[in-house]
Amino acid sequence: MMSDHDRRKQISVRGIAQVENVANIKKAFNRHLHFSIIKDRNVATMRDYYFALANTVRDHLVSRWIRTQQYYYENDPKRVYYLSLEFYMGRTLSNTMMNLGIQATVDEALYQLGLDIEDLQEIEEDAGLGNGGLGRLAACFLDSMATLGIPAYGYGLRYEYGIFKQLIRDGWQVEEPDDWLRFGNPWEKARPEYMLPVNFYGKVIKDEKGKSKWVDTQLVFAMPYDTPVPGYRNNVVNTLRLWSAKAENHFHLKFFNDGDYVQAVMDRNLSENITRVLYPNDNMFIGKELRLKQQYFLVAATLQDIIRRYKSSKYGSRESIRVTFENFPEKVAIQLNDTHPSIGIPELMRLLVDVEGLEWDQAWDVCVRTFAYTNHTLLPEALERWPVSMLQTLLPRHLEIIYEINQKFMEAISTKFPGDFDRMRRMSIVEEADQFGEKRINMANLCIVASHAINGVAALHSDLLKSTTFKDFYEFFPEKFQNKTNGITPRRWLLLSNPSLADVIVEKIGEDWITNLDELKKLKEFAVEPQLLDQIRRVKAENKTRVAQFLSDEYNVDINPSSLFDVHVKRIHEYKRQLLNILHVITLYNRIKADPNIDMVPRTILYGGKAAPGYHMAKQIIRLITAVGEIVNNDPVVGDKLKVIFLENYRVSMAEKIIPAADLSEQISTAGTEASGTGNMKFMLNGALTIGTLDGANVEMAEEMGKENIFIFGMNVDEVEALQKKGYSSQEFIQKTPALKQIVEQIEGGLFTPEQPDQLRDLSNMLRYHDRFMVCADFEAYVACQDKVASVYRDQNAWSRMALLNIASTGKFSTDRTIAEYARQIWGVEPGQTSLPAPYETAEEKP
Numbered sequence: 001m002m003s004d005h006d007r008r009k010q011i012s013v014r015g016i017a018q019v020e021n022v023a024n025i026k027k028a029f030n031r032h033l034h035f036s037i038i039k040d041r042n043v044a045t046m047r048d049y050y051f052a053l054a055n056t057v058r059d060h061l062v063s064r065w066i067r068t069q070q071y072y073y074e075n076d077p078k079r080v081y082y083l084s085l086e087f088y089m090g091r092t093l094s095n096t097m098m099n100l101g102i103q104a105t106v107d108e109a110l111y112q113l114g115l116d117i118e119d120l121q122e123i124e125e126d127a128g129l130g131n132g133g134l135g136r137l138a139a140c141f142l143d144s145m146a147t148l149g150i151p152a153y154g155y156g157l158r159y160e161y162g163i164f165k166q167l168i169r170d171g172w173q174v175e176e177p178d179d180w181l182r183f184g185n186p187w188e189k190a191r192p193e194y195m196l197p198v199n200f201y202g203k204v205i206k207d208e209k210g211k212s213k214w215v216d217t218q219l220v221f222a223m224p225y226d227t228p229v230p231g232y233r234n235n236v237v238n239t240l241r242l243w244s245a246k247a248e249n250h251f252h253l254k255f256f257n258d259g260d261y262v263q264a265v266m267d268r269n270l271s272e273n274i275t276r277v278l279y280p281n282d283n284m285f286i287g288k289e290l291r292l293k294q295q296y297f298l299v300a301a302t303l304q305d306i307i308r309r310y311k312s313s314k315y316g317s318r319e320s321i322r323v324t325f326e327n328f329p330e331k332v333a334i335q336l337n338d339t340h341p342s343i344g345i346p347e348l349m350r351l352l353v354d355v356e357g358l359e360w361d362q363a364w365d366v367c368v369r370t371f372a373y374t375n376h377t378l379l380p381e382a383l384e385r386w387p388v389s390m391l392q393t394l395l396p397r398h399l400e401i402i403y404e405i406n407q408k409f410m411e412a413i414s415t416k417f418p419g420d421f422d423r424m425r426r427m428s429i430v431e432e433a434d435q436f437g438e439k440r441i442n443m444a445n446l447c448i449v450a451s452h453a454i455n456g457v458a459a460l461h462s463d464l465l466k467s468t469t470f471k472d473f474y475e476f477f478p479e480k481f482q483n484k485t486n487g488i489t490p491r492r493w494l495l496l497s498n499p500s501l502a503d504v505i506v507e508k509i510g511e512d513w514i515t516n517l518d519e520l521k522k523l524k525e526f527a528v529e530p531q532l533l534d535q536i537r538r539v540k541a542e543n544k545t546r547v548a549q550f551l552s553d554e555y556n557v558d559i560n561p562s563s564l565f566d567v568h569v570k571r572i573h574e575y576k577r578q579l580l581n582i583l584h585v586i587t588l589y590n591r592i593k594a595d596p597n598i599d600m601v602p603r604t605i606l607y608g609g610k611a612a613p614g615y616h617m618a619k620q621i622i623r624l625i626t627a628v629g630e631i632v633n634n635d636p637v638v639g640d641k642l643k644v645i646f647l648e649n650y651r652v653s654m655a656e657k658i659i660p661a662a663d664l665s666e667q668i669s670t671a672g673t674e675a676s677g678t679g680n681m682k683f684m685l686n687g688a689l690t691i692g693t694l695d696g697a698n699v700e701m702a703e704e705m706g707k708e709n710i711f712i713f714g715m716n717v718d719e720v721e722a723l724q725k726k727g728y729s730s731q732e733f734i735q736k737t738p739a740l741k742q743i744v745e746q747i748e749g750g751l752f753t754p755e756q757p758d759q760l761r762d763l764s765n766m767l768r769y770h771d772r773f774m775v776c777a778d779f780e781a782y783v784a785c786q787d788k789v790a791s792v793y794r795d796q797n798a799w800s801r802m803a804l805l806n807i808a809s810t811g812k813f814s815t816d817r818t819i820a821e822y823a824r825q826i827w828g829v830e831p832g833q834t835s836l837p838a839p840y841e842t843a844e845e846k847p
């Protein structure tokens with residue numbers, strides 16, 4: 001049998017190991033094991049080898065990183081700043097080797113040292129500094145910005161604990177802290193010399209000239225940690241800068257000078273808690289003060305850094321230090337990833353007016369030309385609306401500034417729409433008091449007023465922004481509204497995660513698709529020949545066999561690798577309708593029980609995803625899935641016709657393993673609720689077919705591949721709206737659909753949870769009485785569509801042909817396209833302007 005190493009060697013897109021470079025990698029690896037890890041091979045653990053390897057690979061980044069930053073300093077191009085509370089980076093080692101083009105060489109070096117590179121890659125902890133799509137988008141954007149040579153910086157928080165580790169215990173989700181830095185992080189470099197102060201609380205006073213001053217504040221320091229972001233084989237290395245909270249040295253001693261030194265040292269923890277943990281909520285606003293502190297901490301540190309860099313330009317130093325800010329927007333673009341960093345708007349106003357001494361109108365003009373805002377959701381429960389009382393306490397000066405922005409905006413509305421007080425109320429940044437007398441600041445409204453561009457993340461979503469939630473704003477600022485359909489980086493999501501498929505593609509059309517994904521359409525001409533279809537089928541079968549082996553090792557379940565792999569992986573949320581999927585699974589189970597000899601396409605349904613720890617209904621949905629799995633997987637009547645598995649702790653590194661093995665991708669959100677989705681694109685790129693609603697980017701995927709190559713079902717946005725308007729009653733659907741009625745009664749009767757029959761009562765009640773996302777209304781169409789999926793799957797040739805046409809139609813969904821659009825249409829930056837030669841101080845890079 002072929003060894004893993006030999007199998008990898010056959011993948012030509014990885015390149016060929018150079019003998020001389022292999023020797024140098026071995027030398028560097030041994031040197032790091034000795035001098036950096038301080039171990040010899042008698043006592044070194046696998047983790048030691050991982051760290052020695054990470055250090056070895058990192059060495060190859062260093063010169064390129066320094067040179068790229070030097071180049072930006074010398075040429076002073078316009079900088080792009082991507083501000084995000086989340087960067088869901090996953091693993092770095094393999095991605096770095098791939099982008100540097102040293103995979104094959106390193107693989108060979110380790111092989112000669114008696115080590116397997118894949119075993120070492122598995123040691124690396126995911127950098128799980130994100131929840132789901134929004135955070136992963138930020139990570140894919142970084143990859144594309146570097147690959148397109150855009151002078152860009154990611155700015156975020158260095159959470160000590162990323163997204164929690166999910167365990168499944170007795171079928172329920174249990175959370176454990178994600179202590180990802182426990183063994184150290186070889187990819188980051190602390191920069192204590194660039195530490196910056198951040199203030200909280202205090203009060204606002206007016207000085208003799210009537211200028212506002214924010215005083216008596218509590219001080220925390222922001223310590224930057226830099227991570228290199230290499231472009232794909234272009235010698236560009238950008239920076240992701242993450243801030244970590246550090247207590248001030250005089251903390252508390254200043255306030256309580258009672259000599260309790262030990263207590264004062266212990267209290268340092270309080271301020272360092274700011275960057276302790278990522279909030280684990282996806283598409284949900286939790287109005288906690290600590291979260292607002294995190295948001296302000298990020299933007300306060302980042303804006304100081306941006307202004308420092310602006311002022312210290314080569315062309316602005318000494319003689320002509322940049323003291324004016326008129327040109328600031330020509331040198332700085334700031335993209336807000338959702339409203340999460342939106343407190344940066346009043347912060348920039350404060351810095352310009354209170355600190356730099358600009359007039360209000362001048363400062364406002366700079367602000368609007370600098371900021372751009374991306375909206376990621378229309379779900380009302382996800383829109384950030386901070387209580388005025390909280391801002392008053394934590395950031396009193398910012399609240400004043402927001403009031404002032406709002407007052408001027410209200411005046412502008414009344415000029416354009418005199419006497420239209422209802423419109424003013426709807427558009428106000430400061431909302432009217434609620435039933436408890438609480439006033440709130442609507443951060444999305446603030447972002448729209450203060451940005452020159454606002455974009456949705458798929459065509460449908462951008463249209464809905466204009467026609468629903470932000471209709472009034474669209475009427476007022478039509479020129480600000482844009483669409484930027486999301487994407488994914490084809491480097492991580494095909495070249496890295498599915499090297500065998502990448503190689504099949506390279507053999508047909510070469511390597512240009514790696515940086516120009518539209519090239520994949522050249523594959524279409526091969527859709528009539530059996531050869532490429534056979535190869536695609538073979539690669540999919542291999543990937544499925546590997547996952548089946550993993551499932552057997554990990555969960556002790558035996559999977560039929562030739563069954564249809566039906567995959568639903570994403571955050572668990574009612575709007576994403578994992579519930580609709582499991583209702584279909586129960587339908588199949590009921591059919592088998594009714595007719596044990598039924599002729600059906602065997603299926604393996606794989607679920608994965610985390611529920612927010614406080615989201616009761618999402619946790620019930622997980623429990624229903626695991627309960628159905630326990631019954632179905634152990635029922636001898638079912639055999640290998642049906643298997644249901646909940647994958648524990650779904651995360652970026654697991655997505656990379658599972659998605660290449662999927663036959664069917666579940667993208668079944670209620671139409672109008674999923675802004676874009678990016679999981680959908682990963683599956684399509686890896687040759688899975690999609691079953692989905694006309695929602696988010698599914699709409700554009702269907703356009704690109706043709707409706708005959710995707711399984712679309714259910715209500716569209718207009719039909720959802722019409723049903724809502726008419727008055728939706730899930731009970732009606734349950735009564736008129738026998739298969740559905742049976743299932744609801746089975747859940748109520750505790751068929752799947754016999755030990756505790758009423759365990760899932762909240763779930764069945766939800767279906768009957770508050771089915772907000774219309775699971776029951778789409779049930780029949782979904783089951784019918786799934787039956788069509790199965791019948792097409794019986795014709796493996798037809799299926800493979802569709803899979804090929806899916807792959808060939810993914811060009812639009814590269815973040816390279818997304819980023820080029822942001823660059824030209826929002827940031828005013830031309831991609832591809834950074835050109836750097838390879839450094840060659842190491843043998844690897846010698847020409």
Ligand SMILES: *Cc1c(COP(=O)(O)O)cnc(C)c1O
Binds near residue numbers: 132570652676677
């Ligand atoms: C891509 C990705 C997501 C987003 O998936 P959607 O289906 O778009 O919600 C979430 N989590 C992980 C780990 C991902 O890689």
